Amino acid sequence: MGASFATHVLFLLWFFAATFSLSLFKAESNISCIEKEKQALLIFKKGLSDPRNVLSSWSDQVDCCRWDRVHCNNKTGRVTALDLNGFQDHNKSLFSGVYGYEKRLGGEISPSLLELEFLNYLDLSYNNFNCTPIPSFLGSIGSLRYLDLSGANFSGLIPHQLGNLSSLRVLDLANNPNLYVDNLRWMSHFSSIQYLDLNSIDLHREVDWLQIMSKFSSLLELHLSFCQLDSLKPFLGFVNHTSLQVLDLSYNLFNHEIPNCFFNLSTSLVVLNLEYSLLKGKIPPSILNLHNLEYLLLLSNHLVGKIPESIGQLKYLKSLELWYNSLSGPIPSSIGNFSYLEELFLSNNQLSGTIPESLGLLSNLERLFIDKNLLTGTVGEGHFTELSKLKTLYLSNPLFFNVSSNWIPPFQLDFAYMSYCKVGPNFPTWLQTQKSLRVLQMSKSEISDKAPGWFWNWTSNIQVIDLSRNHIEGDISDAVLNSTVLNLNSNHFKGRMPQLSANVKELNIADNSFAGPISTFLCLKRNRMNKLIILDASFNLLSGELPDCWKDWQSLARLDLGSNSISGRIPYSMGSLVALQTLHLENNNISGGIPSSLQSCSQLELLDIGENHLQVTIPLWIGEMTSLMVLRLRSNGFHGHIPLQICQLSSLIVLDLANNSLSGTIPKCLNNLSALAKPDNGGSIHFGYLPYAYSMYVENLFLVPKKKQLEYFDNIKFVRLIDLSSNNLSESIPVEISVLFGLHFLNLSENHLTGAIPEKIGSMKELESIDLSRNHLSGEIPPSMSNLTFLSQLDLSYNSLSGRIPLSTQLQSFDALSYTGNPQLCGDPLPKTCTVEEEPSNRTPIGRTEDHSEKYSFYIGLGVGFAVGFWAICGVLFFKRTWRHAYFRFLDGIKDWVYVTTMVKVNWFLEKLRSCHLISERHR
Template sequence: MVVSFAAHHVLFLVWFLPATFSLSFFFFKAESISNVSCNERDKQALLTLKRGLTDHERVLSSWSDHKDCCIWDGVLCDEKIGRVSELHLNNSKLSGEISGSLLQLEHLNYLDLSGNDFNCTPIPTFLGSMFSLAYLNLTSANFCGLIPHQLGNLSSLRYLSLGSNSDLYVDNLRWMSGLSAIQHLDLSYSDLHREVDWLQIMSKFPSLSELYLYYCQLDSLNPSLGFVNFTSLRVLHLSENHFNHEIPNWFSNLSTSLLKLFMYGNSLKGNIPPSIFNLEKLEFLDLGINSLNGPIPSSVGNLSCIRALYLDQNQLNGTIPKSLGLLSKLETLFVGKNSFTGTVDEGHFRKLSKLKKLYMSEAPLFFNVNSNWVPPFQLDYASMSSIKIGPNFPSWLQSQKSLSFLDMSMSGISGKAPGWFGNWISNITFINLSNNRIECDVSDIFLSSTVKVLNIANNTFYGPISTFLCQKKIRKNKLEVLDVSNNLLSGELSHCWKYWQSLIHLNLGSNNLVGGIPYSMGALVNLQSLRLQNNSIWGDIPSSLKKCLNLRLIDMGDNHLSVIPLWIGEITNLIVLRLRSSEFKGYIPQQICQLSSLRVLDLANNSLSGSIPNCLKNISAMALPESYDISFSYLSSFMYSYANVSYAENVQLVPKGNELEYKENLKFVRLIDLSSNNLSGSIPVEISDLFELRFLNLSRNHLMGKIPEKIGSMKELESIDFSRNHLSGKIPPSMSNLTFLGLLDLSYNNLSGRIPSSTQLQSFDSVWYIGNPQLCGDPLPKNCTIEDQSLNRSPIGSVEDDSKNSSFYIGMGAGFSTGFWAICGALYFNRTWRHAYFGFANEIKDWIYVTTMIKMNLLEKLRACLNK
């Protein structure tokens, strides 16, 4: 289970943003508010604005010349003078050009164009001449380029938000000095790195209350400054920058009225200064995802108003102070992914009656509470993975009636689950109890329609799988992830799959399941991964599965199946196909080549026969870089996200001779493993077109012929295993180009000639070349004779030797010698042949001598020229 913690921070952040910052996620209706008539000049200005805009959703349909503009959607007029004072055009899917006619709206003080799409055009400079503006919101409107200095002319502006326009930048911020009335300033996602004095400039605004500068590529908080004058500041958001230093001392001078401080993801170092915990009005503090070390200061208990505290994903150590238990208003506590030691007990939660969200995962803590403890809180989110909770099942969980998210994986819980367990989890939306030793009859588990994820992998759950799947109580379930792998479940797969059509990820692997795969599994039309590996399932793979067109991953390895079905090519989105060690017979179907998105093809250790399909080059995901790989967008299918927490698929593969588990890194694997079958014929030369392949294993088959000459063009290869076949001929010289090779096994074939010279090929131990009697050269102990070397020479026309002619004449000499001794025997026993032969030889010997010397002289001259 993988938690996306940055997303967690964003998720909980929105709870605490002030009302003044929240965007209006509705289209403003002025019709019910205004009772005045519109000024004609203002009306024509708005109609000109409409003509320049592309109104995809017809939200401006009420803007008609036949209606009073004060009752148009999104328009608000001043009731006293009938002039347009506000434009609420946010989240209207508008695009196009913002007309300069807005300048005619002389009384406009409120302009909201946020949440639209202006196609990366610059912010109009004329906005800096709309002097009556007090509110300007261009957030998430896809503006690009330089933030215009003219905005500094808006001396009445109190609210300026340019956030989440990812291609905005500044050359300096000195122009901002004119914003004397500014209270709310948001430049998040703008590139501010060119302005080194940003802090001094921002601190000169006397009324500044909220400052949002996250993702701004800032690199310094100016630690040398002793004092920064943020006297009115209530919200400071500086997250996701590159500060990479300690929290400066001037933080102790922040206004005691500060309510929210966001500093996550900044690479901050050193200790947490105790002075931060003197900000008694602070409601929200986020120092997560940094490199802070040392203990949590006990002064944390001074934060009497704190509602959310994030200290997770740092390097904090020591024990967690019990003063945390004094924070009676605390609703969210994130302290996971640190190096804390020691015990957490009842005292740490003494007054935390309002606690709703608790994240303590991945910290070496011991959660030691009495078996009869009743917590003062009612959690809705509890992430306590990888901390010591067991051995007994935590009885305090029974009191948590509002829990919707529970992660207690790898928590040392063992023994029999309590009787209340089966019904208790029925209303929890996300359950992860994997990697414990919980003993429970799976038939006792009931799932309501609210449960979306159930992960109880790697425990000792037992009982027939069909009893669990076919319960009447769970026929209305909405389960999307079911992982019961590595348990003791038994029996045949049920025919109740029509009740489980919400499933996206299904893992029943490593149990004691028997029987065939039921045809009814074709009802799982939303399924993206199907894992039945390591059971005793037998028979055919039913054709109904071809209805599951969303399948990206199929793992049926280690079973007793029959043949690879021809219809497999119809599941065109398939990325991983693992069928190893499942007793498959017959041929590898050509239809596999239709799986253009395939990145992992593992058919090893079966009884497959016939030849390797020569159409493998059609698998474009193994031939094209990621930028051209249409399957790349499907890789997110290996991850399931709920409430910013992810369930990640894991697959056991053998890339370099050892079985490894691939999880988040599965998206980087490109593998073909056809080893340990009965395949025959030659290695298709077309396999050399799989330029992005990283692992290739064809060992332990009956392959003959040569290694493809162009194998060196597969430059991403990290592992090649062709061992224990009947391959012959030389090792292609192009193999010297494979600079990423970490494993090369060519042993026990009929290869011959010299091993090509390269840093890579000579770095492997001789054991990877043994079993080829005619192979010679480093690293083998056998030196190459002239005859051996000739076996490794390139054919005529190659440029791999000194010249075309040298290869030809050396080959001619070796051939002449071989032919001479082959004929000598016949001449010795036949006198007539002997006299005729030597007569002929005398006539041509002079011609051969003269011709050879001329050629050799030319060769020496050519070498001399090349050496110069």
């Protein structure tokens, strides 16, 4: 957006020049301001609220030309400018600080400003006028050339009276999202406008906005971002802009292709921003008309097709942003013609083929983003020949990175993202030439080598290192790690856990072969000064007991020591981890109980102590962990009742107590688990915020939603699960469970539950899996279960259910194994058919069955006979034309015969009546 910035600079230079000359006037001139204008300004001040005393110098005893933020003409003393921008402190220069709205100017803008007859500059931007309308009288200050009301919290209809400001050069109303227009025709008098910014204003009511804007022949910059515009289609006879340099139409709702003639808008365009505007179709070839273009931003749309090979003709381009579209085909080789190009963004498309070697000719290129495409082939030294200015490289694709072992790159990178590139099998030695590198990502890069001795010293100045999912070997017991974020997950590192400097905040060494007592790492003197926030050492060979050194690790927010060989008890001192959000200790040899000190971990959202040997009762205080969203205690030796206090966990979305020795009943109060009582798309469920940049850590959790263990990562937030299977729970399933409308997975199998399945279970319409097998449930399957349209897993086997399986597309889609072991159950998909006696809704008194059967047979036969007779005649007439014609000729003949016969009879009868009437007249 360089041109936009340049234009702003020109306006500001003009203003600073005026300010500088006026400040000299304030210091040296004896010219005083006009008394009428001074009183007008004092009235204006009186109507304003001024919590920072910005206008403290505005005093009746001081000449108004010496007031802060007031500028006068150095010859006439007339007030020409009011600079009340809310971003500047009254003792400092422009844009020195940002304050909250509550500390900015507000109140009422007085019409006394109309007394300032020579006011040409008015800036009230970034103040707080508390959603009041823009005063219409501002349109009567005819001398105004600069009006900035941006970000000042105005609302309502923009007054048409502003159109009277025919001398305006700059109008900025941006960032007042509560403003709207009913039309833009009032702008027709803006014959001198050069800078127009209506960002965030609702313009959707004006369908001819493009036609109106085209009449501003002097316009240099037009900003209409976030304006709810829905059409780019130009009108017939569209007139080219000859001066427009910056056009920003980003974040709108166009939802159609870019019209081919749109790029005839202005051949002088330097910046074109159409990002995030729902644009479709291909990039039109007419884009080449914009031969002066320097910044082309089409990112985050729905563009398809190839990048035109001829795009290289836009030889002045400095930034080309096409990422986050659906563009396909190769990267055009003409891209090497962009001799001024500084930024190339092609990420997140469907580009294929090889990377053209002409890319290496872009001598001014600083940022290259071509990751997350379908690019293949080899990237060699020739692709980087002239890239001496390259600072950021996003290359993540299935590419073969083929450079010699003694290659010295021409660049010094700050950021290198090369995950999924085949960099290996040897460790890349060229990395040690990079002295300014801050981020290195080479995850899944097929490196199968030992990390060289120089590597750990070299990393000491790098903030982020990700070498996960490779096959890197080495013993780093004596290494001192210094990077802020270090991810060595899924490699072959061994030895003791490494030492840490105080700079390290995230350490992920999961799925390696680190061994030895965990206490050696946690209680090491050097590590006690740590500021670690995330530690994941799961899936290693760590042993020994958890020590009492936790007071030295109070920054920890995520701790995962799962799947090791850690033994002993959970120490009471773990309660000192007051910042802890997630705790994984699953799949170890931990015994004893859960210490009550964990109550102090009030931010704890995930607690996983599954697959251990905790043979105690579930503590009652667990209900006080009100932030808890995931509680996984499966496969331990927990006994006793499920405490009612669990029902207090209103944020809980996963409750996994399976495979323990719990007894008693399922708490009826489970309906108090409010996070499970409403459907949720996951948007409101997230694990805690981490207060540092570059974190790449993803929480994980093993669950058994459908009889198969699955590992969840980011999608944990979408899971809603209750698993109480394989315990000794008894009595009935509480009907209250039916109000958990957001539940996805319910497993109560292998218990001693009795009674009926809750009648309203079908109201839990989000259910994907139900397992009630191997209990003692009786009665019928509730008909409401046929409403469970998302159900993909069902097991009701080995109970005492009876009656017909309700008919539905869903329930009949499961195989017979889902219902086996219920001898009194019948109907599809079981081989046992239902007799009448087995259908309670159709039972009739003994002795009446045969009568009903005969009556039904009679009606069925009658219906079938009618249908057969009807279609036997109509079907033949429909398909046989000759029969149809003969039939209708027959009907016509019958009609004529009936007509003639009827008329003859009627005439005969009327003649008889007439004769009788004459005879009677004679007798009289």
